[in-house]
Amino acid sequence: MFGGAGNDTIDGGDDADWIDGGIGDDVIEGGIDNDTIMGGDGNDTITDIQGADSIFGGSGDDSITAGVDTFSDYPNDQPTYFNPLTGNVEANPYFGTGDPNKEDGRDYVDGGDGNDTIRTGDDADTILGGNGNDFINAGIDDDSVEGGGGDDFIIGSHGSDILKGGDGNDTIYGGFGTEPIPGYAGEEPDATDPQPNNGKDFIDGGAGNDVLYGEDDDDTILGGSGNDYIDGGIDNDDLDGGQGNDTILGGQGNDNILGAQGDDVIDGGDGNDYIFAGNDNDSVMGGAGKDTIDGGQGNDTIDGGDGDDFIEGGFGEDSIMGGAGNDTIFAAGDNDTVDGGDGDDSISGVRGDDLLIGGAGNDTIDGGEDNDTLKGDAGDDSLMGGFGDDSIVGGDGDDIISGGGDNDTILGGAGNDSMRGDDGQDTFRDVNGGDTIDGGSGTDASDYDVIDLTGSLNGGGYYLDNVRPDNDPGDTIDGDSPNDGIDGTIVFTDASGAETGRLDFTNIEKIIPCFTPGTLIATPKGERKVEDLEVGDRVITRDNGIQEIRWIGSRAMSGEEFARSEHLRPVLIRQGALGKNLPERDMMVSPNHRVLVANDKTALYFEEREVLVAAKHLTGLEGVDIVEVSGTTYIHVMFDQHEVILSDGTWTESFQPGDMSLAGVGNAQRNEILEIFPELATREGVDGYMAARRTLKKHEAKLLTR
Template structure:
């Protein structure tokens, strides 16, 4: 005797077997507790739907009736008409259950028909389990009865158990119990003559699941666990050849012509196919097929026709072909494959009906977690509530394949792969993995590596959204926005734009000249290749870099304490706010440290570094670096900057204070010593102390291995006035100044002349002269000062009187450079400020005496047309040489050779 359930229940899962096949002609009652019809009777061979009711906490979840043993049960609706088909003289009852915990010491009821207290007068039937692990059947009809039981300990709590009980008029009854968890089977035949299911007299008694009906409407012996299904057949014996193609439990290929053990075969007609356990590959061939994969990682394909494909447990793949197919994934990571579609598909997992290409009119009933798209421009949209099974790795899993795809992951942890084409991908909430495209060729090529033949076929736009996302741009110029939280972003090949957003991101620019913004958070940024690659791939331009233009990155650290690596080629790096650590790497980098206490290392080659304020540590590294120090965000306190020019490579490092001093900072002390290097690399170590007169802030700059220092120029020089010392750049016409010869005099004219770097390069004779503190003797000047090369300083000593019979003489600054502490200095630009009185005066600047502006042929030609015309309007006599007498020199002016005698 072969029973239908043995042919189709060979899995060790809680999935209900499907009853909708050729055997449905004998199926008169079926409660399979699927989510779509939780209380319905779907065994309709009798033409009557005997639906049921939930009582207490009874409910359906995960395709099974859930009972907690605390007064809940399920009963089948009945009356004289609907119950009549169950008054069977012969038939089969099948049930599959899992007990969670035994309730009390009495047997717990699985299936019940009739009232226990009227069992001897009206008949009674139940299937129950005992505390010692036995499965028991009690069947009483009139004067005939039977009690059947498995051995003790046949099953344990948590085991999955299936029962088939059959009785017929000829007395050939059978009781079969299978423990699906252990593989044990109990089977017993018995004399069923006289037994029937006409129970309850006129009380319209029907079936109850999960409890015993002790008396009319009174229930006890409740069951704690789940019931996967209950089926009632009106025939005790079924044919072995059932029209259903069954696979084995080992996993196999089931194609056209496959024949199972009962002789059923896959045809080009309408087949019902079960893969059962194992990793199956099933193709239904032609016709409208119904295919069940069962447990295992199955691949299911209906081919022609409108097919129904159900994956069951495991990571299944459904191949969507022509026709209106229906897919049900079940537990596991389940995907629909439309890669063979000849047109774009539009799949939204939040709705049941799909469209486009092979997806046209396809339907999803649940459990589908992902889609493999076509080679065309697909639209793939995820669903927050897919992939909720613990066995699902990702909420949504999409593969765009070719074409310009639009992919949205929605909520959850998604895996989104755009494949080839210019894709737009939005991960949404959750920890997503996003892949823009495949690895291709760099647009610029590299040595023997070819050049990308189509540099515009994989330009992706990728949004991570909220969550800790992992995003790979792949080939071509991608746009990547990590969004909120801690993302890992890799641009891949070519010139990418990468935005980290908020959170502590890790960003890798990869090959190409990338633009990177770290955003908020403590980010780690690599402008070039992933640090997993060997450092030997980063080659300086002057040492044989095969492509010096493929790594010129622009990097913005943003807010937060960032760590930034520029790596290969000439990078521009902005640290932004926060305490950043910046490594320029090789080649000629430009680095702006930004606000915060930053650590900057320029690395190899000729770098330009701008300190951004606070207590920065700035290191040029090898070769010829220029380091600018600024304190742009300082408002109070004492700030310390440490500068190390480095001494590797071609060593000539410059410390440039021009921007700092032009902002109102004044050098109050400068101590300098040789750094110990010799030859061309000989430089200085020292300390510069500065003060900002505007707010009283002070700062220290401690430097080592610096070969050249460029301060600011004439702005910052302090001029003595009756109100005290005043920065020259703040003086106005009409202000009064202390003069050496004529007391307090009003300023009649002020002029400014700014020379750019290009101007100074063209006329190097206009480079400024630095006179260090004390260089003129007697502690004068009182602080470092910078003047134009022709600005004349008052020298007053006995040597001047001996040589020139004048105790005080004026000497141009450029003629004092033989003195220690007086030097012509390099400048990127310079502003000279001219102050003029009614006559040539000697004024007190930075504590030492020097001249005011003296108009003459040379000086007038050097101040510019507009300033010269302004002077002529104030002093018409200056237009003629013969009338300039009152502007004669306040002291004897030494010529070059005379000055050399004085300072030798």
């Protein structure tokens, strides 16, 4: 049948018809059997209810209906939807669980150019929208739809459909789910599984900024290029954003989500999701469930949400929140920030200067490489700094802390913590009774561990107890050798002097440098006994000429104290023991008082002619011995900086305030020093009061005494 030019009305009736509407706005009905219909030019209305029809709309804004069941076959509350092309709310004949007409036929529909409205019914139809802004409702069974050029609106309805938007900004619904189609009204879908027969759809948005809904069942959705909005809906979906800055919602179910390129926003929703954010700077939310999240490249923001999640930040400076649950988090990339949140989390910094926070729960944190900040927060945490100059804060709970390599700062916080410095120059702060501290191993100048009690006394005081003489108290810290570092106990007291707690330590340095009464100190007015000197008196120094004394202190030691702490017994240096007239007379000093040694050996072994050596490390020399006394007084003389002064004809050190030397003078005298030198209350102030010379360790001093 040929309509020719004009607005024709053609009814094919029964049998397999061949119809060409020709030019004009034609109304064509194919009838029963397998028809071939061509609308031709013009805005045609084509209807073919049954048969495997081939329909070509041609040019113009056509309305094509192929194989649609009559509305009377559906419930009275048949739903409607909004047709964006006509602007009307229309009945949707495909919503429901039944299939009123199982012999509609597999139709082939090509809308051609123009803004077409195409509806097909039962069986697996093939629909091409062509160019233009088309509205396509594929109907029941497994359809194949390609929108073509233009901003198309496509509904897959029932069945496992293949839906491709093509070019343009398309909106595609795989079926009907919990999210209503715009303008949709009627039967309310079941929130858990509204349409179990929607089918496993394949949706490809193609080019353009698309809106793609998988709705019910296990869908596969490809966003393609452009900034797409993808909602997988219910069940286990595979979602790929493709290029562009996409928004991807997994919805319910165990989804696989790929952000690919662009700054994507991804929400896995409920279920155990696998999310790979891909390139660029993404925002990822795992939602409820045991999710696996890989941030990929870029500076990502990741929130695991509820559930025991596995999160890897990937490359870039990421911000990661574990959320509730027992999460496993690898920061992996550059300078990352991680907060484990609630639960017993395992966090690894790997590389970069990371900030790693355990949050609530009993967390395990490993800083990895570089200079990290670790915070256990609440719970009994296990914190390992790894390599780099790390700052580690235990927080509340009974924590186990290991500094690892390099120079770490460790703050125990509340609870009974176990702290170990390992290699490097480590500093322990915010310590309390019930803590244990091990400075760790190391035999060279790079390992020098201290306990800083600033802020730990809470208005009380402390004293040292059980310092074991088997361990020589000196400048060397060596956890592997019993002859380096000291072991002992810091006893904390309240303001009245009553004991409040004890801290056991090993491999920590303790220094109490001082003279004993009778030592003669060189001054511009001649030699004077050290016990006769006063603040403001002037003393001859080796490096800085004549200097005024800023502070003088003393500590009396009884024979009972020496019996309890044999390592504090004085050292007697006989006349000439260090060289001709060195000293000029017998001199007795504290064991940690350092003496200047300058000779060819020091230049040969240490490439420095002048070094300082603790008196106790010179006992290998003839005439230098630790002696038993019934008691003595150690006197400290302090200047604006560490000085070398002439005592009994030998150059020796003045008092150098350090963490352990300040501990040795007692609370009252320490407060006097801090009043004169308030900067010594800070870590920077103590570090800034530098030694006048290099100080030899015990094993180094042995080279001079053998």
